[in-house]
Amino acid sequence: MNSGGRIVELFELTAHELKDLLNNKKASAVEITQSVLDRIQNVEEKVGSYITVCKDEALNRAKAVQEKIDKGESISLLGGIPMALKDNICTEGVKTTCASNMLNNFIPPYNATVAKKLYEADTVLVGKLNLDEFAMGGSTENSYFKKTCNPWDLERVPGGSSGGSAACVAAGEAVFALGSDTGGSIRQPASFCGVVGLKPTYGSISRYGLVAFASSLDQIGPLTKDVTDCALVMNAICGHDPMDSTSINSGYPDFTKALINDVKGMKIGIPKEYLHGEGLNSEVKNAVINAVEVLKKLGAECEEFSLPITEYAIPAYYIISSAEASSNLARYDGVKYGYRAEKFTDLLDLYKQSRSEGFGTEVKRRIMLGTYALSSGYYDAYYKKALQVRTLIKNGFDEAFSKYDLVLGPTAPSTAYKIGEKIDDPLEMYLGDIFTVSVNIAGLPGLVVPCGFDSNKLPIGLQLIGKPLDESTLIRVGYTFEQNTEYHKLRAKI
Amino acid sequence: MKITRETIEHVAQLARLNLTEAEIVKLTSEMGNIISYVDKLNELDTSDIQPTAHVMPLKNVFRDDEVKESFDREKLLANAPSKENGCVKVPKVVE
Numbered sequence: 001m002n003s004g005g006r007i008v009e010l011f012e013l014t015a016h017e018l019k020d021l022l023n024n025k026k027a028s029a030v031e032i033t034q035s036v037l038d039r040i041q042n043v044e045e046k047v048g049s050y051i052t053v054c055k056d057e058a059l060n061r062a063k064a065v066q067e068k069i070d071k072g073e074s075i076s077l078l079g080g081i082p083m084a085l086k087d088n089i090c091t092e093g094v095k096t097t098c099a100s101n102m103l104n105n106f107i108p109p110y111n112a113t114v115a116k117k118l119y120e121a122d123t124v125l126v127g128k129l130n131l132d133e134f135a136m137g138g139s140t141e142n143s144y145f146k147k148t149c150n151p152w153d154l155e156r157v158p159g160g161s162s163g164g165s166a167a168c169v170a171a172g173e174a175v176f177a178l179g180s181d182t183g184g185s186i187r188q189p190a191s192f193c194g195v196v197g198l199k200p201t202y203g204s205i206s207r208y209g210l211v212a213f214a215s216s217l218d219q220i221g222p223l224t225k226d227v228t229d230c231a232l233v234m235n236a237i238c239g240h241d242p243m244d245s246t247s248i249n250s251g252y253p254d255f256t257k258a259l260i261n262d263v264k265g266m267k268i269g270i271p272k273e274y275l276h277g278e279g280l281n282s283e284v285k286n287a288v289i290n291a292v293e294v295l296k297k298l299g300a301e302c303e304e305f306s307l308p309i310t311e312y313a314i315p316a317y318y319i320i321s322s323a324e325a326s327s328n329l330a331r332y333d334g335v336k337y338g339y340r341a342e343k344f345t346d347l348l349d350l351y352k353q354s355r356s357e358g359f360g361t362e363v364k365r366r367i368m369l370g371t372y373a374l375s376s377g378y379y380d381a382y383y384k385k386a387l388q389v390r391t392l393i394k395n396g397f398d399e400a401f402s403k404y405d406l407v408l409g410p411t412a413p414s415t416a417y418k419i420g421e422k423i424d425d426p427l428e429m430y431l432g433d434i435f436t437v438s439v440n441i442a443g444l445p446g447l448v449v450p451c452g453f454d455s456n457k458l459p460i461g462l463q464l465i466g467k468p469l470d471e472s473t474l475i476r477v478g479y480t481f482e483q484n485t486e487y488h489k490l491r492a493k494i
Numbered sequence: 495m496k497i498t499r500e501t502i503e504h505v506a507q508l509a510r511l512n513l514t515e516a517e518i519v520k521l522t523s524e525m526g527n528i529i530s531y532v533d534k535l536n537e538l539d540t541s542d543i544q545p546t547a548h549v550m551p552l553k554n555v556f557r558d559d560e561v562k563e564s565f566d567r568e569k570l571l572a573n574a575p576s577k578e579n580g581c582v583k584v585p586k587v588v589e
Binding site for chain 1: 504511521525536548570573574575
């Protein structure tokens, strides 16, 4: 494909652009997958997005899809598109490690519902992506296996915990990826790597087969090169699932119908605490203010309002998520699956020794924090208190949505930081989640789209927060912003 | 709430973790910092506020009790760290 005198490689394109090439017989599914595999061959050593690459399986699958196309069978809009999954999403027969020594050799006997849906849509699984161990962290440095580097600057983190998912899409090592978001784990890496990331409404994507971290907060979502691809992936993965008791049983819209370049009359609220709070990097702030100006010029009505509970979101989040994690991770006992210590004295010591050797530092820290918050004498002071604050946070958003169609703000206080810069200070790392955790606490959808670059040429992401099940409004505003800016067209040069 | 060495040792026991001396020292300090930050929540009066465990109005989800195909035993045992005669093998638990 030719663009401005330069040959554009297949791996650089979006899913909808590749679909056009497939339809017009200008590229085959095998050529597309081969292009992505070649790209992995060329840059993976530098980026480190993948824990597992399924080269042969991917080529076989691409061949099978191409045969369908050749026979004139209809395939879905994502048919033949190479994609990758965060390694906490179970894939039958393909190792799923959660980036933990605990699940080093775990091969799931079943597919997560999202994996099943993507296979049924004839997408091509290229591999499984790096993350912070059990999705706990904001830099992907907590992986047992490897560091992932930010494709825009290899000395910097890609964000986390879905750092592998964001880096691989930014580097062209997959056309799209799925991540999971418990406190910002899709949106913050999307912001750091300059890609589009959506954390959907709690309950709209099945969590069946997602290795549990904090069950009342976890949600799977897409990381893509643009908003159109985001809508296409959402159409493929959302919906009610009887295998997830928290799955919402309602009709889901066709999200591509929301790809409308128009925000006239849209009411957008910007929390003062997000824009003028301490610790927000001035370049990030300016990029967000510029984005607001773009939307205003296009006819949106934007105003600032107060969301006073913001500063309590992080302490509430770390109590709730760690409490749920300590309970969820109790299942890793070295008995039925996962890591078992070689030396132990009795059954109790088998549990303790296997857990102590199988879990990494951050996971142990969260298990300890959660166990403490749930322990006798502290339950009311910490866990119950955090759940009451959760009510206040939810009420704050309910009130905002009585006035606004959506809420807008930054995604993270800064752009991508240097590898190793924050790893020794867990509390400082936690504070980076200030703008993202409230969305999980309240179960809302949050979309991140690229909105600028700082002076180091590092991407900045704009966060749009919507009413429950109103992803369509986010997609519409994100799409309009994208159609009127160029940020999403820039690719990391590796 | 003050986090002491004894607190860490007690919680580690509850969480089924064997911590090294270095881990105990580090966690005592780190958890102390995190907990004193979390104590910020006490600035808010929540005496009349209902706790929200879950954002959705969750109800029990019932289904008919039907026999369906289940997992293959060998496939599930493939992930067991130790097995014998189609069972997961564990150390002796009764004398």
